[in-house]
Amino acid sequence: MEFHNEESQFKKALLVYRESHKSALYSKKYSGFAAPASVSDWEKIPVLTRSEIHERSFPSSMDMMTCPLEDAIVISTGGSSGVARYTAYTHSEWDAFVTAQARALEILGITRKDRVANLFIAGHFWPSFLGLHDSIKKIGAVHLPISANIPPEEIVKLCQQFEPTVMISLPTLFVFLADMANRDGFKFKNLRMINYAGEHLSAVAEQHVSKALGVTRIKAGAYTSSDAGIMGYQCDHTPSGVYHVPTHFQWIELIDFDRGCRVKQGEKGDVVVTNLNRTSNPIIRYRVGDVAKWQEGTCPCGDRNPLLKLAGRAGADFKLGGGFISMDVFENAIARHAPALSLNFQLEISDIGGQFEVDLKIEAPRLPEPLMITTLRNELFQAVPELRISEEKNYLRQFTITPLEIGKLPRSPITGKVSHLKDNRVL
Known part of the structure; x- marks a missing residue:
């Protein structure tokens, strides 16, 4: 995609900044701020928060709009947590979004000769199904609008009947299909590529899906936010979690909010984005x-757009016994027992009378042997010392591992995602 340096991005962002003053939210938010004259001035502008989008967007409010709500599409920008937020794009802005998304899919090798199975959930204002439809249309490929609203057995049947060469959906669904394939022994005849979006697909989950479905090419369709649009795209050389930034479309900063400044090369920071369109x-x-x-260096593909490596969700880890525990520890432990155990799981933590209980719910194609559950428990207590210490000190009231039939974990009715962490404690 077209490369824009930071000076060019700043000039485009300044136009958006000036236009934003027509909205009630930004005119008040930026009151007392002089128009930024440089990139360093830009960093002094206060960040936009999720709560502002939730509270000040249509239909709750028109405060974010700079113009009447006309010639537009309204989409949901949340829902996995059960709290939906909404935002509006003009049709021309939406077209620019899906054009960039289509180009990202073309870079991965999707052409008009492909049959693309659209396995996103439709409805509830969720934009993925609609956006992929428009992107496939721009590429000229054959669109198979199957969706994930139907039972998974029907998804398998339709994909076997219509033989897609590409499937696109959430990692949660692909893990589920891999579990079903291991249980029922099916493959998809002409499937050559899987694209995912909406969630991160870990290396262990990718291996599970690849082996079960017999697909060697698995790539992220894009790194996207419904609020901001496409923020990253992959090429043949980018590994899992690494993306080129579309600098013509987005300006991304990585900020250390503890220090109040941008991070240096190689340091982790919170993603802060400005849509330039x-x-x-x-x-x-x-x-x-x-x-x-x-990421340091230039990509071998020759694309000058910088490389961004995702390092997780801010606040995705949880606190236990004074330390922060990564959910990766649980996924990696479960992965050692795949395919007997699925990588669709949920860790639920509850506070019971001053003690806490932990229930690790894991989907499984078949009921696992008790010895496997005992082994996994021992492995987790070895990998997470806080669990063992909490049990010894009687802080941990109970730790259980509950196997469930595949598909039985609660999914978001809007996005279809499984939340890996459900922390019921009041911290």
């Missing part, structure tokens, strides 16, 4: 909620 509902210095770092 959107003026009807401006997204300026939005704190997305992801943590990332800049």
